[in-house]
Amino acid sequence: MRRTPHFLLEDTLEVKRLIRENPWATLVSHTAHGLVASHYPIVLEETADDEISIVSHVGRPDETSHELGRHELLVIVQGPHGYVSPAWYPADQIIPTWNHVTAHLYGTPEILSDDENFRVLTDLVDHFERRMPEPVSLALDEEGSRRVARGTVGIRLRVTRFDARLKLSQNKAPEVAERIIGALEGDGPYAHPALADEMRRVHRPTDEGTA
Template identity: 40%
Template sequence: MLRQDIFAVTDPERIRDLIRTHAWATLISHVPDRGMTVSHLPVLVADGGPGDALVLTGHLARTDAEEHQLGAHDVVLVFQGPHGYLSPVWYEATPHVPTWNFVVAHVHGRPVVLGPEHTYGVLTDTVDHFEGRFPEPWRLERVDAYAHRIAAAVTGFTLTAARVTAKAKLSQDESDEVVHRVVAALTADQPYAHPQLARAMRDSRRQQ
């Protein structure tokens, strides 16, 4: 990922928040004699990392874990926040060309594969994380016997981040007037409307 200081995200809590709110991750491995292997999975932020290190937990199908040779080598987890196309028409200023605003984090590290009991704990935590938005959350214990049976085909893991690269390209290099016009376009009734991206741009402007 292209490194640009103006777009770099270094605040650990901001990175954790990105992962918490966009927990559907892409797992990328380079497996010897097989090449690149890619999977998609939910990943959570774990508490209590050593020295405030970022610690993640996740799970994927056992066959996927075997394809990645999970735990045998380093991997990258990619978390993608709000993103979208920006038309130069919205800027009402020249010169501008089409571009893409986005928020993303890359977490590098080597997973530690968990045993059945801890894997079931990851499954429980994952359900609780996503169900927590409902007024009456569903709990895995409601189908405990069934859940334990299918959990045998799941591999859980933890990953302590060895390196994190995060970027929020949100028009920080543009004037307040231009950002205001782009935000207005993103919240209007038009083909590339994206209120969540507009909110991220407003938040970024306040943090500058």
């Protein structure tokens, strides 16, 4: 990604937040046969603050297509993003942009054993089902669930480096940023409340909460 100083995200805890809130990721491998991309849910593991570890799974034969475990894997996590119209800028500023929150995670994945893969799959289902009024668990039919799990391969990615961006109009004057946030929170054609929330995080007054 373009390395614009205004937009660099170097805080590991913020990258972890991005992963927690946006678990649908793109996996990209540079294989002997060219580039391969797939899309799967990921779950953040609890680790030290300065470490990032994620677990996921792929459906067979994606583990072969990606040559998993043989080289570095790129995992792309995309947070809220959307069009920013120059109609929200002062009259002399006419170039639109696209605001976004994005992280590129790198590491060589570890292939999980069948038992650990099933544990990860169980945790994955539990992670998303906990919001449901009557959560469903793989434990309701463990034997059948294990049969289905044999069609998947579990992976753990301990992130060795990341490249992340918060491009949220940090280069605009506070009153312009506030106008953009207001438009995103409105009911216009490019309304995007989640993106507005991300902007408020970075444009929060520095003296907020002080006397």
